Amino acid sequence: MKDVLLAIRGLTKTYPGVVANSDVSFDVKAGSVHALLGENGAGKSTLVKTIYGLVRPDAGSMTLAGQPYAPAEPRAARAAGVAMVFQHFSLFDALSVAENIALGMEGPPPMRDLAARITQVSRDYGLPLDPHRTVGDLSAGERQRVEIIRCLLQSPRLLIMDEPTSVLTPQEVEILFRTLRRLREEGLAILYISHKLEEIRALCEEATILRLGKVVATCDPRATSARQMAEMMVGGTLRIPTRAPSPGGETALEVQGLSASSPRLHGTSLKGVTFSVSKGEVLGIGGVAGNGQDELLLALSGEMRVAPGMVRLKGEPIGRCRPSDRRARGLLCAPEERNGHASAPDMSLIENAFLTGKVREGLARNGFVSWAGARDFAERIIKDFDVRTPGPQVAARALSGGNLQKFVIGREILQRPEVLVVNQPTWGVDAAAAAAIRQALLDLAANGAAVVVVSQDLDELMEISDRFAALNEGRLSAARPARGLTVEEIGLMLGGAHGMEVAHVH
Amino acid sequence: MVAGGLLFAALGKDPFVAIRTIFWDPLFGDFASYTRPQLLIKAGPLILIATGLSFGFRAGIWNIGAEGQYVLGAITGAAVGLAVYPSESRLIFPLMVVAGALGGFAWAMIPALLKVRFGTNEILVSLMLVYVATNLLAWAALGPLQNPEGRGFPGSRNLSQWSASANPELIAGTGMHWGVVTAFAAVIAAYVLLARHSFGFNVRLAGQAPRAAAFAGVNPSRLVVACMGLSGALAGVAGLFEVTGPAGQISIDFNVGYGFTAIIVAFLGRLHPIGILLAGLLMALTYIGGEIAQTQLGLPAAAIQMFQGMLLFFLLAMDLLVQFRLRWKARAIEVPRTVIPQASPAGEAR
Known part of the structure; x- marks a missing residue:
């Protein structure tokens, strides 16, 4: 039996209007990789920020290797042996690898010694990295290695990784996993946050699943199928859709084989996205953020231009039309980022x-x-x-x-609008306003407009959609009538590649 | 102002006299009847060019080469006029103005189209084209535009003495010429454009929130071309008015840096048309006052330039401090949160 390194008991954190964590308790054992699973907004980030000393809990306690542990700031957390690799890197492009690492350390050694140690660590853990290269020239995976090595140089006992694979290529993921397994063998505890279920099954021995700030389940991912975990994430509380499917008017918006590379670095390319929406219908598009939602919206709003026939409005090809032209024709959009x-x-x-x-x-x-x-x-x-x-x-x-x-x-x-496309219409919005927005969208559809709602909030999508489809890594599943969908089926659609085509290589 | 006074004191001059000489004497001093008209003559092109530049600067399009567009406007405008010399048609002057605008416009189109087409940096290209333009100017003054009756001296015929092309003082003793009138008109037009026209709205939007501008449907390429073209045309017109009026002829040293100073004027005026009007007048004042201080007090020219530089520096620094708050941290080790000034919510970026 492995020793418990970090024990969390009854952690609670409330923000105005939102309970981020509610009575969260679990243990992370030394020499193991522990997964923290949950949808966006389930409270994973708040939890790890609490462990790393960025957030102070309202209630609850933690112990680290038997000692009471309540870091007031990240420095205290690092001193206690907790290190964290963030999803977004904090590196200076113009500086070399060694300089970047020195900047993040308490009392860095002389540059030559540091470079030697970086080389040493990178060789020991199979993370190829030249300390003298400029960070600006590195790939996302190499940048992540800089962050990991920066953590390892401080000999941590617990390493927290926040969605480490979201920016990596499959080869880089392989390298990372090899390193993490090796660290585990050396007795390090790793808290691994992700919603890529197959990855967790391949890497982790234990998983704690959060939903709406609460621990809803724990399981051994090696013995649990991705489908079961997806169901636990989505939860049994998911309301079964009640909306009667609309009578099916004429097709208003048709998207056919929409493929486009993302205009952004690390964005997700769209791959053959195909769907259509009729007048009076609400199409819900679910999926975890970063799977092509933003790109889909850009392609529909006209900020990203695509081949003419990929987007048709009332039968007319508008793929090359600019935003104001599309507005004039009746296709309106509301992007996710309000500000x-x-x-x-x-x-x-x-x-x-x-x-x-x-x-x-x-x-x-x-x-x-x-x-x-x-x-x-x-x-x-x-x-x-x-x-x-x-x-x-x-x-x-x-x-x-x-x-x-x-x-x-x-x-x-x-x-x-004749067609309205909204991305995350109620993200970060209080419950009353969210209800008002949803009702407005339903009223709009009732008046004969076609509505596409892109959202990560499954409850919301189930409440308002006539049909439901899911985006996964830039691919859209076939749309299915929302009524009659079971929780299991939704989990499968969300998992996309994970559920139906397990053979699909990451 | 205080620092300027200290500087003058350090040079052994009475700081109060020096500052009075720079800011007071040009308007109310002994030679004010001569210097007052100079104020508008100098401020006119500065305001005209700065007004054009302010659109691009607001939208994040950096035309640094107004000096070159100014020179090209003067050359093309003068060339059109000299081509029909010595005709006396009344159409010649308007035609020259149009040619000047086109010359500046065309010169600005080079960096604009290169940016749109190949993504080059407009700052570098427009700046480098300034040096091309000054060499073109020398070539024109010594070659095709040289005065055939000039006994081999470099420089064109005197355009201000040829009635068809002259840009005279409209009201005696004020320095008011067509260029100044155009500058005032440009200020008013810019104000209306920014406040009431969708072009002005797009410019402001693109500068403040580029992604929102893309979402609203602002075509970034068209915006680059429009802003560069506008600033180029206004700079070209300014050059034409200068060559037909105060300067009088195309000469090797025709350009005196209005195009560069206008950048300062645009920022001093906070890219606002009225602000630019005032900043242009202030800048002209320090130029004239500086000249007076040079001749009367024997202050070195460099000291005057330094004073102007300090003026700008302090004004811009003040601007920055109003918008940002400096935070000092005891230990500069934590990477992401040191040294970088934090935007304070109180400072509205306007």
Whole structure:
């Protein structure tokens, strides 16, 4: 029996309006890889931030190797032997590997010694890395090695890895796993956060599954199928869809074999995405973030142009049309990022109303802006969608997330779209506002518009979708009627490659 | 101002006299009747060029080569005029203005199209084209545009003395010429464009939130071309007014750095048309005052330039400090959270 290294008892952390962690207890044993599983928003991040001293819990306690452990800041956590590799690297591109590592250390040794130690560690653990290379030239996997080696140089007892494989190529994943297995043999405890189930089955001996801030299950991933784990993540509380499928009007939006590489570094390319939505229908697209949702939205909004026939609106190819042209034709979008993408944070709500309302609301004549018209439009959005703000002249950044989201969604809905595409419409929005947004989307569909909702929130999708499909690594599953879908089937669709094509190599 | 005073004191001059000479004498001193018109003559091109530049700067498009566009505007405008010399048609001057605008526009299109097509850096290309333009200027002054009656001296015919092409002082004793009128008109037009036109809105949007601009449907390539073209055309017009008025002729040393100073003016004016108007006047004042201080107090030219530099430095530093808060940390070891100034929510970026 292995010794318990980190014991967590009754950790609770509440943020205004959200319970991030509620009475979380589990043990991480020395010499093992422990998986922390859960959907986005399940409370994994808060939990590991608590362990790393970035977040202070409201209640509960931790012990590290038998000693009480309550780090006030990351430095204290590191001193106690807890190291963490973040999902997003904090490295300086212009500096060399060794310089970057020195910057992250308490009292770094002289540069020459450090370089030698880096070479030593990288050889010992099979992580090829030249200390003198400039970080800017490294691949994502190599950058991650810099972070890992930075941790290992401080001889930690517990290594926390937050979604380490999301940016890696399959070969790099192999290298990483070999290293992690080796560290485990040396007695290190590893807390491994991921939602890639097959990876966890291949690597971990224990798994703790979080849902809505609570521990809902623990299991041995080696003895549990990916499907079972997906079900545990999604939970038994998932409501079975109740919406009657719509009578099936004419096809409004048709996407055929949409393939496009992501405009962003580390983005997910779309691979042959195909679906169609009819008038009066709500299509829900689920999936874990980073599986091509943003790219799909860019391709639909017109910010990313694709081959003409890949996107058809009412039968007409619009793949090469620009955003304002698509708006004029009746295809409106609301991106996920409210601040800076769907709206300009420093501009007033009047200006933000003009941002997309220009064409369909006739807010410009001969290029001259009708600010009076834009103000009317902004006031209408504020009134109809209950946006809490002192007035339309307020800057968008002054609004709370939920209010700005209501404004953004309301702005598009009030333009009477024929097709509306929304990405994460209720992300970070309080329950009342989320319900209002969902109802508005349903009303829009009831009035004959086609609605595509991209979301990670399965409960939400089950509540409002007529049909449901899932994005996984840039591929979209076939859409199925939401009514009658079982939790097991949803888990399978979400798992995509994991469930149905286990042979698919990562 | 205090630092400037210290500088002058360090040079052994009375700081109060020096500062009065720079800021007061040009307007109200003994030779004010001569220096006052100079104020508008110098401020005119600065304001005109800076107004054009401000659009690109707001949108994050950095045209650093206004100096070259200014020179090219002067050359093409003068060339068109000289081609029909000595005709006396009234159409010649307007035609030259259009040619000047086109010259500056075309010169700005080189970096703009290279950026759109090949993704080159407009800062470098436009800056390098300044040096090409100054060599073109020398070639024009010594070659095709040289005054055939000039006894071999470099330089063209005097355009300000040929009535068809002259850009005279419109109201005697004010320095007001067509270029100054155009500059004021440009300020008003820019104000309207920024406040009421969707082009101005797109420019502001692209500068403040590039992703929101893409989402709104702003075409980034078209924006680059429009902003570069606008600033180039205005710089070209400024050059044409200068060559037909205060300068009088195409000469080797025709350009005096208005195109570069205008960048400073644009930022001093915080890229706002009215601000640019005031900043242009202030900059012109320090130029003239600096000249007076040179001749009357014997201050070295370098000291004046340093004073102007300090003026700009402190104004911009103030701007930065209003927007950002410096945080000092005891130990600069923790990487992600040191040295980087934290944006304070109180400072609105405007």
